[in-house]
Amino acid sequence: MHELSIATSIVESVTETAAAYPHARVLEVRLRVGALASVVEDSLQFCWTIVTEDTPLAGSKLVVRTLPIIVHCVNCNSDSELSGVQNFHCPHCGHIAADFRQGRELEIESIEIEEPDSVQPAATLPEKVEEAS
Amino acid sequence: MTTRIVELRRGILKKNDELAAALRNRFSSSGVLVLNLVSSPGTGKTTLLERTLRELRARGSRVAAVVGDLETDNDARRLASSGAPVRQINTHGICHLDAEMVGKHIDEWQSLDLAGLDYLFIENVGNLVCPSSYDLGERIRVVLLSVTEGEDKPLKYPGLFNSADAAIITKIDIAEPCGFDREQAIQNINEIRPGIRIFETSARTGQGMDEWVKYLASQRASQQVSKSAS
Numbered sequence: 001m002h003e004l005s006i007a008t009s010i011v012e013s014v015t016e017t018a019a020a021y022p023h024a025r026v027l028e029v030r031l032r033v034g035a036l037a038s039v040v041e042d043s044l045q046f047c048w049t050i051v052t053e054d055t056p057l058a059g060s061k062l063v064v065r066t067l068p069i070i071v072h073c074v075n076c077n078s079d080s081e082l083s084g085v086q087n088f089h090c091p092h093c094g095h096i097a098a099d100f101r102q103g104r105e106l107e108i109e110s111i112e113i114e115e116p117d118s119v120q121p122a123a124t125l126p127e128k129v130e131e132a133s
Numbered sequence: 134m135t136t137r138i139v140e141l142r143r144g145i146l147k148k149n150d151e152l153a154a155a156l157r158n159r160f161s162s163s164g165v166l167v168l169n170l171v172s173s174p175g176t177g178k179t180t181l182l183e184r185t186l187r188e189l190r191a192r193g194s195r196v197a198a199v200v201g202d203l204e205t206d207n208d209a210r211r212l213a214s215s216g217a218p219v220r221q222i223n224t225h226g227i228c229h230l231d232a233e234m235v236g237k238h239i240d241e242w243q244s245l246d247l248a249g250l251d252y253l254f255i256e257n258v259g260n261l262v263c264p265s266s267y268d269l270g271e272r273i274r275v276v277l278l279s280v281t282e283g284e285d286k287p288l289k290y291p292g293l294f295n296s297a298d299a300a301i302i303t304k305i306d307i308a309e310p311c312g313f314d315r316e317q318a319i320q321n322i323n324e325i326r327p328g329i330r331i332f333e334t335s336a337r338t339g340q341g342m343d344e345w346v347k348y349l350a351s352q353r354a355s356q357q358v359s360k361s362a363s
Contacts, residue, residue, distance in 0.1 A: 002227075002262070002267075005227065006146075006266075009146060009148065009149075012148075013145065013147070014141075017139065017141060021139075036292045037266065038262045038263065038292045085291050086288055088324050089324075098325060098327050100295070106144060106146060107143060108141045108145060109140070109142060110138050112136055112139075114134050114136045115136075116134060
């Protein structure tokens with residue numbers, strides 16, 4: 001049940017970014033969550049409603065994109081997508097493959113904001129953050 | 134009104150990861166080997182750790198432990214009977230330790246001299262899900278599985294088993310009455326984390342403790358080598 005702390009971290013992070021757009025309203029927060037990240041979407045959605053209450057993010061929608069596991073196989077030197085989190089074998093050659101190239105992500109991809117037309121674009125854009133490895 | 138998308142591409146646990154990286158630097162420059170013990174409740178983390186602390190102390194090593202639980206300081210009192218300095222973290226409902234809690238407790242622990250330690254063990258809250266996402270700045274993450282839990286635990290909790298650097302099968306002395314299929318368990322661990330070092334221990338009879346303690350010593354030695362090389 002760590003979805004509550006995850007939801008809280010998202011609120012902190014998005015609030016920080018949204019501060020650069022003081023007249024904007026956050027409509028949507030989009031996440032990329034790997035299949036191995038141990039995050040339950042239903043539980044996260046439930047926590048989202050609670051932790052955004054009485055914050056500028058109240059009423060915003062949380063969109064979770066689940067990323068499948070991609071493993072690298074040392075035997076046949078290929079990267080493949082796994083259909084679940086149970087069978088860590090290369091779909092091509094059957095060799096055990098648990099070198100994950102994707103599947104542990106837990107990141108905020110973007111936010112969608114709504115701004116009144118009369119407002120000039122914010123002078124300072126948020127710092128460009130490097131893509132998480 | 135106009136809507137637009139602002140790209141963030143930011144790790145949700147970025148703050149934890151940054152704090153953990155800072156802790157790892159601090160541990161490494163102090164020359165202390167830090168291990169994070171994770172398992173479900175009842176696997177025997179505290180019992181194994183208590184014996185490990187005793188055995189290391191008997192070999193002249195300087196050891197300390199931090200133990201996380203939702204409530205009570207029972208585990209800290211058990212561990213302290215080994216003679217090692219121990220500190221309890223009560224998370225009051227939080228299902229895992231994070232880097233901030235560990236850092237804060239180490240800072241507040243005034244009698245603790247990191248540079249005077251060889252090993253620091255962090256016993257995580259008993260949970261096979263949440264601790265996998267939270268780096269504590271440890272060098273080695275050890276996952277424990279007891280013979281009473283069933284051989285398929287690694288398959289049921291791949292996230293945590295895959296994130297571990299070493300695995301210990303505990304309570305091996307009662308494997309037979311429990312109908313524990315040792316080979317199957319080892320195969321399952323290997324499927325999730327190929328090549329991981331696996332130990333089989335009984336903290337009650339002492340079985341496997343020697344090999345485990347030797348592993349700790351070799352890991353500490355290799356940390357010292359990489360420290361002096363950097």
